Amino acid sequence: MGVRVAVNGYGTIGKRVAYAISKQNDMQLIGVSKTKPDYNAILANRQGIPLYVPSEDHIKKFEEFGIKVAGIIEEMIKEADVIVDATPKGVGAKYKVMYEKFGKKAIFQGGEKAEIAEVSFSALCNYREALGKKYVRVVSCNTTALCRIICALRRIGNLKKIRATIVRRGADPHEYKKGPIESLVPDPVSLPSHHALDVKTVIPDVDIVTAAVVVPTTRMHLHIVNVEMTNKVSREELISILNDTPRILLVRWNYGFWSTGNIVEWARDILRPRYDIYEVIVWEESITVDNREVWLMYGVHQEAIVVPENVDAIRAIMKLEDDPIKSIQKTDASLGILKRWSI
Amino acid sequence: MGVRVAVNGYGTIGKRVAYAISKQNDMQLIGVSKTKPDYNAILANRQGIPLYVPSEDHIKKFEEFGIKVAGIIEEMIKEADVIVDATPKGVGAKYKVMYEKFGKKAIFQGGEKAEIAEVSFSALCNYREALGKKYVRVVSCNTTALCRIICALRRIGNLKKIRATIVRRGADPHEYKKGPIESLVPDPVSLPSHHALDVKTVIPDVDIVTAAVVVPTTRMHLHIVNVEMTNKVSREELISILNDTPRILLVRWNYGFWSTGNIVEWARDILRPRYDIYEVIVWEESITVDNREVWLMYGVHQEAIVVPENVDAIRAIMKLEDDPIKSIQKTDASLGILKRWSI
Numbered sequence: 001m002g003v004r005v006a007v008n009g010y011g012t013i014g015k016r017v018a019y020a021i022s023k024q025n026d027m028q029l030i031g032v033s034k035t036k037p038d039y040n041a042i043l044a045n046r047q048g049i050p051l052y053v054p055s056e057d058h059i060k061k062f063e064e065f066g067i068k069v070a071g072i073i074e075e076m077i078k079e080a081d082v083i084v085d086a087t088p089k090g091v092g093a094k095y096k097v098m099y100e101k102f103g104k105k106a107i108f109q110g111g112e113k114a115e116i117a118e119v120s121f122s123a124l125c126n127y128r129e130a131l132g133k134k135y136v137r138v139v140s141c142n143t144t145a146l147c148r149i150i151c152a153l154r155r156i157g158n159l160k161k162i163r164a165t166i167v168r169r170g171a172d173p174h175e176y177k178k179g180p181i182e183s184l185v186p187d188p189v190s191l192p193s194h195h196a197l198d199v200k201t202v203i204p205d206v207d208i209v210t211a212a213v214v215v216p217t218t219r220m221h222l223h224i225v226n227v228e229m230t231n232k233v234s235r236e237e238l239i240s241i242l243n244d245t246p247r248i249l250l251v252r253w254n255y256g257f258w259s260t261g262n263i264v265e266w267a268r269d270i271l272r273p274r275y276d277i278y279e280v281i282v283w284e285e286s287i288t289v290d291n292r293e294v295w296l297m298y299g300v301h302q303e304a305i306v307v308p309e310n311v312d313a314i315r316a317i318m319k320l321e322d323d324p325i326k327s328i329q330k331t332d333a334s335l336g337i338l339k340r341w342s343i
Numbered sequence: 344m345g346v347r348v349a350v351n352g353y354g355t356i357g358k359r360v361a362y363a364i365s366k367q368n369d370m371q372l373i374g375v376s377k378t379k380p381d382y383n384a385i386l387a388n389r390q391g392i393p394l395y396v397p398s399e400d401h402i403k404k405f406e407e408f409g410i411k412v413a414g415i416i417e418e419m420i421k422e423a424d425v426i427v428d429a430t431p432k433g434v435g436a437k438y439k440v441m442y443e444k445f446g447k448k449a450i451f452q453g454g455e456k457a458e459i460a461e462v463s464f465s466a467l468c469n470y471r472e473a474l475g476k477k478y479v480r481v482v483s484c485n486t487t488a489l490c491r492i493i494c495a496l497r498r499i500g501n502l503k504k505i506r507a508t509i510v511r512r513g514a515d516p517h518e519y520k521k522g523p524i525e526s527l528v529p530d531p532v533s534l535p536s537h538h539a540l541d542v543k544t545v546i547p548d549v550d551i552v553t554a555a556v557v558v559p560t561t562r563m564h565l566h567i568v569n570v571e572m573t574n575k576v577s578r579e580e581l582i583s584i585l586n587d588t589p590r591i592l593l594v595r596w597n598y599g600f601w602s603t604g605n606i607v608e609w610a611r612d613i614l615r616p617r618y619d620i621y622e623v624i625v626w627e628e629s630i631t632v633d634n635r636e637v638w639l640m641y642g643v644h645q646e647a648i649v650v651p652e653n654v655d656a657i658r659a660i661m662k663l664e665d666d667p668i669k670s671i672q673k674t675d676a677s678l679g680i681l682k683r684w685s686i
Contacts, residue, residue, distance in 0.1 A: 040612060043612055043613065174605055268516075268618065
């Protein structure tokens with residue numbers, strides 16, 4: 001049955017991590033938590049996933065909606081070996097007190113401050129640093145994508161400077177009250193955006209500056225990255241290393257991948273559950289090399305990209321697997337993560 | 344193996360109808376056609392679906408993209424018992440010449456004029472009229488939804504007047520060049536919109552007026568329908584009849600179905616392939632009854648709703664099944680179409 005994992009919070013990330021855990025043979029999902037009664041709670045009921053709520057009052061409320069509750073969150077925490085905290089930004093810090101109280105290991109998300117954990121985590125970059133730790137933080141979607149690209153590029157040389165533009169989706173598809181619906185929003189207007197600082201929590205020795213703008217879309221972020229290497233590289237070498245790196249997938253614009261919308265359409269067409277795209281999707285035509293300078297553009301599915309990292313983080317924190325590549329391969333096989341899709 | 348079906352056109356509707364055919368045990372997919380080489384053509388290759396193109400020149404072009412082609416469309420037509428024409432609006436009329444030439448039965452989509460076929464089709468309303476016909480036209484997504492609702496309501500009384508507002512999605516998710524991105528567009532500005540006329544091609548004896556407005560979304564249409572009955576009805580009766588009608592699904596706003604975006608999110612969460620929603624999704628709270636007047640609001644997934652109707656149309660035109668309910672039940676079971684989702 002494997003390690004007993006509880007998922008605290010059952011929103012965008014929580015429900016996906018719960019799904020991913022159910023696909024692993026070395027861990028089991030012992031419960032998820034919700035604060036509001038809704039169709040997702042009903043789906044958890046129907047799937048037989050034990051559902052926990054903050055308090056006895058919540059139990060009553062959920063039962064009025066016809067939803068079965070297994071108990072309160074504290075009980076779920078007690079029963080778990082490790083908790084994946086997928087509560088909203090900042091709430092994880094409050095729950096950490098409870099995890100500490102019961103001596104439980106926990107994995108936090110990128111919305112929490114780096115200080116919450118001993119290690120900020122990217123499977124490709126620093127898996128081993130998380131081995132056996134008590135608290136690990138999986139960095140945010142944009143940071144996860146940047147880390148994957150940076151750690152791939154490091155395999156062909158040293159990176160002198162990274163300058164990146166992050167075009168961010170305004171809201172997730174279900175967030176019907178959130179905007180913007182029309183404006184372009186410098187966010188933040190002062191450079192660097194927090195993404196550069198966040199990358200350094202995983203890879204400290206890197207010269208990176210990021211600027212971010214929020215746009216009216218719900219379908220993926222898009223990064224434009226410019227890297228100055230200390231050595232000359234070739235485009236072929238670059239394509240080859242990206243093709244050989246897990247969780248990075250090259251697609252060709254020319255085959256109908258004309259926009260993030262079309263990438264999502266492709267994910268629907270290959271019948272990905274929830275159209276989840278775990279890979280960084282690099283447009284092959286965008287890969288440009290001029291002597292020591294490199295450019296590329298890629299899409300980042302904000303809802304899904306950190307999901308495989310969470311699974312690996314569980315394996316690292318619980319020491320289920322010491323070898324990052326073995327954990328990554330196991331996770332990727334379980335979720336159908338692709339390599340070399342394009343012909 | 345069953346009836347040999349070719350799908351001419353492999354866009355939004357064609358790829359979904361092809362998928363649905365592959366789930367039936369009384370029909371087989373013998374090929375699909377495409378005019379442009381792209382990832383969808385590669386997916387067809389990988390799934391072993393024979394791919395046909397308009398001309399020898401196209402074969403060359405496709406092969407340059409590494410895509411295998413089985414032959415030209417004319418060859419596909421010759422091999423089929425029936426063709427589902429899912430070509431763009433107006434193109435079906437041109438292909439009809441070829442279907443006639445080879446004496447093949449064909450099913451057209453709602454983008455074609457009603458005159459193209461002997462029957463305009465809605466499975467719930469007039470399945471039997473299509474039995475053994477040569478040409479049948481499945482009406483458009485909005486008309487399909489209106490017909491389902493009207494034919495459901497007719498089971499509890501006579502409809503004196505139907506007055507409906509159709510809030511239409513501006514583009515499909517993959518149509519990255521199409522708008523509007525900001526405006527509300529009366530389309531058309533003169534009443535009635537074509538939907539009312541189109542409903543009458545299926546149900547001639549009905550007093551219906553529709554007005555349509557296009558809005559900036561890619562996720563579903565939304566209808567607001569007001570019906571005056573000749574008799575008094577109760578809300579309970581209405582809910583009961585909607586619950587008992589296939590392909591109509593009641594959901595409660597209160598359970599998180601706050602918008603079309605949240606309906607799509609639910610479809611993702613239940614792992615619907617491509618998040619396809621074949622059902623008319625009625626908000627239960629919107630159902631309002633005042634003496635002989637009825638109001639309701641529902642969402643219509645423009646990409647998917649006509650798919651089950653196409654499967655039934657094949658069964659009717661080929662006389663595979665004389666009983667509409669048996670065909671509908673068979674189709675619905677094969678596609679996982681739900682009844683009574685809400686508690």
